Amino acid sequence: MFSGAQISLYPMSSDFIWIITDALSALDPYREHLRIETDDISTLIVGPPEVVFAAMRDLYSVAGKGGVHCVLSATISRGCPGEPDDAICNAPGFDGPEEPLAERMETALAALKDAPHKGVDASAQFSLYVLGSNHHMDEIYGCIDFVKQSGAFDRAKNFCTRLKGDAGLVFATLEQAFCAFGSKQGHVTIDLTVSANSPSVTA
Structure with missing residues (x-):
């Protein structure tokens, strides 16, 4: 199987170079288990999903700890x-073998602990x-039910679902959504945007 993410980090600061390079250092503990390629648009990280999501979580967390408004955009596949x-x-x-949907939901919720x-x-x-599947809506509805019980659910939006909470829980929820829903050998993707310290939250 091939799994990975194209990620871009956007700090809203004149110190964006330092913020980005400092955040990229959060990938260092994972480099042995990932293939990482960076260009002027994005960073590709290829590896097992549990490592990919941990690496994204830590990169985002380092960038967000300074209080600067940062946005992480990712396409995960x-x-x-x-x-x-x-x-x-x-x-x-x-x-x-493929486990029943209800069983996968229970396992995903347990993993969030x-x-x-x-x-x-x-x-x-x-x-x-969930691509290339005749039962893709069953999988998507199952994922929505899981997210609503995750503790990170904020609200439904047009074309997407909003999450909110500590970065650890949010990225764990995203990892389970990515891994537990859709065929094990099927093509599954996530379009993701994560924001830290947005001034519009308190505006």
Whole structure:
């Protein structure tokens, strides 16, 4: 399987270079388990989903801790038929038979109990796309039910769902949405925007 994310970080500050480079240092503990490529538009991180989401969470948290308004934008994908399998993406959780949807929801909710507390608020909106599946709406509705019980649900919006809370819980919820819904070997993507310290929250 191939899994990874294209991510871009946008600090609303004249010190954006320092903020971005400092945040990228949060990827260092994960580099052994990821393929990372950075250009002038985005950073590609390829690897198992649990490492990809932890790396994104920590990058976002470092950028957000300084109090500057920062936005992380990401396109996250697994199982894309146009990408070759990559051994670095090995994720045993995607092996074996497909569990019933209700059982996957329970497992996803249980996994949130281990979410770390990062001390950085995250306001996020995401859209889940279950591709190449005749029962894609069942999977999406199941994901929505899961999110509403996650503790990170804020509200539904047009074309997306809004999350809010500590970055640890928000990114753990996103990871479970990405991994638990849709076929194990199917193509699943998430379109994600996460914001920290927006002045419009208190305006």
